[in-house]
Amino acid sequence: MTPSSLARGGLDLGGTKIQAVVTGRAAKVVGHARRDTPRRGGAEAVVRDLAITIREAAADAGLRLSELGGVGVGVPGEIDMGEGTVTQVANIEEWEKEYPLAAELSNALGGLPVSLGNDVTVAVEAERRYGAGRGLRSFLGVFWGTGVGGGLVVDGRLLRGRGSAGEIGHVCVKSGGRRCACGLRGCLEAYAGRAALEQRARREARRRKTVLFDLMRQRGRDRLTSGIWLRALDAGDAVARDLLDDAVAALGVGIGSAVTLLDVEAVIVGGGLGERLGPSWLKRIEKAARPHTFFHTRPVYRLAELGDMGGAIGASLLVPARRGA
């Protein structure tokens, strides 16, 4: 791809995997790579693997790293954009304190400029510009995966609040309810996030038959991935079905309340579970939200379009545009 000044690197750092892309004009993916997020070694190990993955993506695009205009990273946590530090991180093991990720990764990439953003925020921005949000003045993005992330577009722009707007995963769906990993009780994420679902599945498995963990072992995994949930449903597994039904009910309360409050044109559902479960479950979510949606407002429900590279594509948009880009 030439001119190389258009090429940008994007990294999506997830709790399970690292996804890297190199994007060209109009955020078109011209190279990609992925690997598992390291389980040990904390931030230093993550930096090493982020660097490896983006190098592989550049190679896949037929480019040298130095030909990229820079690299953006979507991080599951809190960012100090000015400092380029990660002040708080979720779902990455052995990474506990504030860390100068931009500087360290730039160092590992021979001085290439590195920009940081919140993983969900960049994914919403990617959907707004190049995905299911194109042409919409307002939408609520819901990323249903390990956790439940969210982002808000109003008046055609991403709403940032004071930095953390859109946290629909921590909207209360049951007052005094289940404890969430964030410390609050009754959060949507505590009912619908894949991590919370897996915890509940482990408890259920002690007293009910389920194929969930058999499928996990057969596929050589040690977590219940979105694909495993889908296979369990296809096999008629009642535990999987009941837990996902509960998750959908919780999504309905949280999304319905958010729509009531924001009167957005659309709800866009993505994330690992959102994508794998697809249109029929999107319909269920819409149906579950209706009894909690004020009568004035009837948004359309859409699946996210950019798939599991959406976060990395969005991260690449963090790289400042260059002349000719």
Add this chain to the structure above:
Amino acid sequence: MTPSSLARGGLDLGGTKIQAVVTGRAAKVVGHARRDTPRRGGAEAVVRDLAITIREAAADAGLRLSELGGVGVGVPGEIDMGEGTVTQVANIEEWEKEYPLAAELSNALGGLPVSLGNDVTVAVEAERRYGAGRGLRSFLGVFWGTGVGGGLVVDGRLLRGRGSAGEIGHVCVKSGGRRCACGLRGCLEAYAGRAALEQRARREARRRKTVLFDLMRQRGRDRLTSGIWLRALDAGDAVARDLLDDAVAALGVGIGSAVTLLDVEAVIVGGGLGERLGPSWLKRIEKAARPHTFFHTRPVYRLAELGDMGGAIGASLLVPARRGA
């Protein structure tokens, strides 16, 4: 007051009362009047009484009606701004169908221009420009009265969504909970609105002692006004206390969730109950919201500043500015 071209009329149409103001430069109130909302006669009776009240406010300002640049009306319902019609109205008895309020009121006022807005929206706009919201980039306004109204300011501007953003009163605080007047279940308003509180108080009064209805009769009222609730609290009434405690718990869930989603700088609480109960109850609301507020965000809590004329002041802002205004 001269020049009269600066003077604007504002009418706040509430379920209980009509408040009229005439405002001058910087929305300063230069005349006002109020009367009870008619209980019979529907929209026609309302138009007649709106006209009487704004005439009285103009007289109070020492102005002829024709000296006003126009009249704005804040309506508790849905407005078609282009048509000047009220498409749906809440809490006004015997007014059930779509009604051309702007044209009819203009007619009753000798052809004076009339603009319509949502009552809560205009009150939030008034607080943003001239009240507790001055200087804030973002806040959630909560009007705790007969119902629970809300408005959102983000990026320094009122968020309208597709026309009905801000409906915090219909955010779900208890899935499958109490039926709300709007038809949904578990809405904040069904737990915290004064109309819902009165219904519950009537039921409680059958089995517990309460001074609420004695106070109502002593004061010659047929509804439990905000002032009566305050007096009952002052008298140590346990029913009033328990119901308001429940209301505050519900406000905590709804406001906490909204803050989590929007990451606003401030929460501004007004409305009849918000104002009458004052700073100590504002603190209770803040405390009740904290367990439902995601850790990233800590808004300040403020009382609305414009008092019970805020809605009418906001309505006067609907009148287009004139030369010299």
